[in-house]
Each structure stands twice: as structure tokens, then as C-alpha cells.
Amino acid sequence: xxxxxxxxxxxxxxxxxxxRLLEEKIKALQVETESLRKELNYYKSELEKLLSPPLxxxxxxxxxxxxxxxxxxxxxxxxxxxxxxxxxxxxxRPGIPVALNQRGSTIVEILPNREDPLVKxxxxxxxxxxxxxxxxxxxxxxxxLREVIELPLKNPELFKxxxxxxxxGVLLYGxxxxxxxxxxxxxxxxxxxxxxxxxxxxxAQKFVGxxxxxxxxxxxxxxxxxxxxxxxxxxxxxxxKRVDLGTSGEREIQRTLMQxxxxxxxFHPLDNVKIIAATNRVDILDPALLRPGRFDRLVxxxxxxxxxxxxxxxxxxxxxxxxxxxxxxxxxxxxxxxxSGADIRNMCTEAGYIAIREGRREIAFSDFVRAIERLQDxxxxxxxxxxxxxxx
Numbered sequence: 001x002x003x004x005x006x007x008x009x010x011x012x013x014x015x016x017x018x019x020r021l022l023e024e025k026i027k028a029l030q031v032e033t034e035s036l037r038k039e040l041n042y043y044k045s046e047l048e049k050l051l052s053p054p055l056x057x058x059x060x061x062x063x064x065x066x067x068x069x070x071x072x073x074x075x076x077x078x079x080x081x082x083x084x085x086x087x088x089x090x091x092x093r094p095g096i097p098v099a100l101n102q103r104g105s106t107i108v109e110i111l112p113n114r115e116d117p118l119v120k121x122x123x124x125x126x127x128x129x130x131x132x133x134x135x136x137x138x139x140x141x142x143x144x145l146r147e148v149i150e151l152p153l154k155n156p157e158l159f160k161x162x163x164x165x166x167x168x169g170v171l172l173y174g175x176x177x178x179x180x181x182x183x184x185x186x187x188x189x190x191x192x193x194x195x196x197x198x199x200x201x202x203x204a205q206k207f208v209g210x211x212x213x214x215x216x217x218x219x220x221x222x223x224x225x226x227x228x229x230x231x232x233x234x235x236x237x238x239x240x241k242r243v244d245l246g247t248s249g250e251r252e253i254q255r256t257l258m259q260x261x262x263x264x265x266x267f268h269p270l271d272n273v274k275i276i277a278a279t280n281r282v283d284i285l286d287p288a289l290l291r292p293g294r295f296d297r298l299v300x301x302x303x304x305x306x307x308x309x310x311x312x313x314x315x316x317x318x319x320x321x322x323x324x325x326x327x328x329x330x331x332x333x334x335x336x337x338x339x340s341g342a343d344i345r346n347m348c349t350e351a352g353y354i355a356i357r358e359g360r361r362e363i364a365f366s367d368f369v370r371a372i373e374r375l376q377d378x379x380x381x382x383x384x385x386x387x388x389x390x391x392x
Contacts (some may be wrong), residue, residue, distance in 0.1 A: 056105070
């Protein structure tokens with residue numbers, strides 16, 4: 001009898017072990033099934049993404065009373081479209097980017113606002129290492145620039161108290177190499193304002209309306225990051241006098257210029273946005289740019305005179321290893337008649353090369369004289385060349 005009891009006890013224990021093993025196996029299979037189900041859903045969603053047609057980007061122009069919406073499609077014309085039920089109609093207003101499906105052009109999604117990557121790269125994150133003390137011979141121009149750009153940004157209450165409006169923009173003009181861009185860099189370094197650097201040729205785009213859009217987004221970025229300074233270099237690329245050539249490229253540049261004029265008219269002089277532009281061809285600029293209320297402060301950056309050249313030489317020489325015992329600053333300033341600031345920097349570099357070629361660790365006054373003669377000879381040869389010889 002006891003043998004039967006032992007057998008039944010052993011049998012029940014083995015059954016329990018089998019049941020536990022089966023339960024553990026079922027749990028493992030359930031975990032594996034759940035993992036495979038997640039993987040299946042992932043591949044299904046990826047397959048749907050691959051097979052679904054792309055959406056069309058559009059901009060809302062107006063919301064109609066019958067809950068339809070007028071949009072400007074990137075593919076071409078303005079459209080009157082319906083709105084999907086999963087889109088909140090109250091969030092649709094002019095200027096909002098939306099996505100349209102290709103089949104029925106229905107609004108299926110509200111897109112987040114985005115900035116053009118080209119516009120984002122125009123903001124100077126790191127301040128240039130140029131100071132006003134690094135610029136020689138332009139003390140009057142520096143003073144004028146500080147009064148027009150820095151003072152209204154830092155002390156707007158002075159202008160409000162007197163009831164006057166400071167200029168919106170400053171145009172720096174003069175021959176190449178005289179320090180126009182350097183002045184703008186110094187403003188960026190000395191002020192705490194956001195500095196947005198644009199070369200005007202970046203506004204000249206291939207497609208219709210693209211240049212005007214970039215101009216608009218640059219000013220939107222400036223307002224968002226205010227106080228800010230927009231520096232437009234070589235503005236003659238889009239600001240030349242308008243002529244009716246009839247070409248599509250010329251018309252697009254004119255549209256871009258009109259957008260720039262509209263933006264200049266569209267903000268108050270005491271807003272925390274200031275404009276600096278630079279050109280070496282002020283004679284070809286459109287008169288509409290230069291009228292009061294736009295670039296109404298013109299600052300000439302001329303070729304340096306003797307005193308200015310002495311200042312420029314002093315700035316460069318203090319950074320160079322020069323033998324000062326025999327250095328005649330007055331003489332070298334008079335020898336460089338007609339040189340721009342860029343020419344003087346080039347000449348100082350050439351003097352350093354002469355010292356290096358002769359194995360010296362110090363630059364002598366004679367090196368500067370030889371560098372001047374070498375540059376003057378080169379300029380004479382270039383002036384005697386015909387146009388065909390120069391550009392052959």
C-alpha cells in the first residue's frame with residue numbers, strides 16, 4: 001500500500017514539473033510573439049512610408065467661410081482646398097505652412113515653421129576679432145557709424161526725448177580695399193547686437209520669388225534676434241539702377257530689390273534692427289535705395305591720405321617684428337601715395353617675405369622700401385596691359 005502512495009506522489013511531482021516547464025515555455029513564446037508582433041508592425045509602417053506618395057508643401061493665404069482654404073502651392077498656382085477632419089481649423093491662418101495630399105490636394109497636416117538654411121548661416125555666431133582700434137585713418141567714419149548704429153540701439157530714449165528719428169540704414173561707399181567690410185566687422189565685435197552678414201549676390205536666386213523670400217526671411221530673423229545689425233556687402237549686385245532688358249533674370253533681381261525696399265520701409269527707425277550696406281559702385285545704385293527713410297546716411301570711405309597711412313602703418317607694425325631704429329614712418333607714408341589699406345597690408349606681408357628669403361628674423365626698413373617698389377612696378381605693368389592681355 002505504501003508503495004502505491006510513493007508512486008502516486010512521484011507521479012504528481014513529475015506532472016507539476018512538466019506543467020511548470022510548459023508554463024515557462026508558454027511565457028517565453030508569448031514574449032517572443034510580442035517581440036515579433038512589434039517587429040511586424042514596424043515593417044508594416046516602414047512599408048506604408050515607402051509606398052505612400054509624398055505630400056505637397058503649401059502656404060495658407062486665406063480661410064473661407066465655408067471652411068475651405070486658399071493656399072499657395074509650391075508646385076505652382078493658388079488652390080482652394082478642403083481640410084481633413086484631423087486638422088484643427090482654428091490653427092489655420094495666413095502664412096501657416098501646410099501639407100497637401102497629391103490626389104485631392106486636401107490639407108492633411110500643419111507643418112512647423114522653418115528657417116531657410118541659407119538664412120540661418122548668415123547669422124554670425126562668433127564675434128569677429130576686429131576692434132575700432134585696429135582701423136586706422138577712419139576716426140570720423142567710425143564716430144559717424146557709432147552715432148547711427150550703436151547709439152539708437154543702446155540709448156533709444158535720447159531720440160524719443162528729442163522727438164527725432166535716427167537713420168534706418170548706413171551705406172558705406174568707396175574704392176576697394178579701404179576698410180568698408182572691416183568697419184562692419186568692428187561694429188559686430190564692439191556691439192552686443194546679433195550680427196547678420198549677407199553678400200547681396202546670395203539674394204540673386206534662380207527661381208522666381210526665391211530672392212524676395214530670402215530677403216523677407218533675413219529681416220524676420222533680424223526682428224526675432226533683435227537687437228540686431230544686418231550687413232549687406234556688395235549691395236550693387238541687386239541694387240543697381242533698374243533697366244527694362246526684358247530678361248527673366250533681370251526681372252527676378254528687380255523683384256528682389258522691390259522686396260528689400262519694402263522691408264526697409266516696413267520697420268520703425270527706433271526698432272532694434274539696423275542696416276549697414278557696402279559698395280564700391282555708388283554711382284550705379286538705384287536712387288530709390290538712397291532716398292530719405294532707407295539708406296539715408298551715406299558714409300564715404302576714401303583712399304587714406306598721408307596721416308591716415310601713418311596710422312595704418314602704425315597698426316600693422318606693432319604686430320610685426322620690425323627693426324625700429326632705422327624705421328622712418330613719415331617717409332614710408334609719403335612713398336605709398338594712392339595705396340589703400342589693403343595695399344598697405346599686402347606691402348607689409350611682402351616685406352616680411354623679403355626678410356624670410358634673406359634668412360633674417362627681423363624686418364628692416366629697406367624691406368618695406370623694396371616691397372613698395374615691387375608693388376608699384378607690378379601696378380605699372382598691369383596698367384599698361386591691354387584688356388585682352390589681362391583676361392586672356
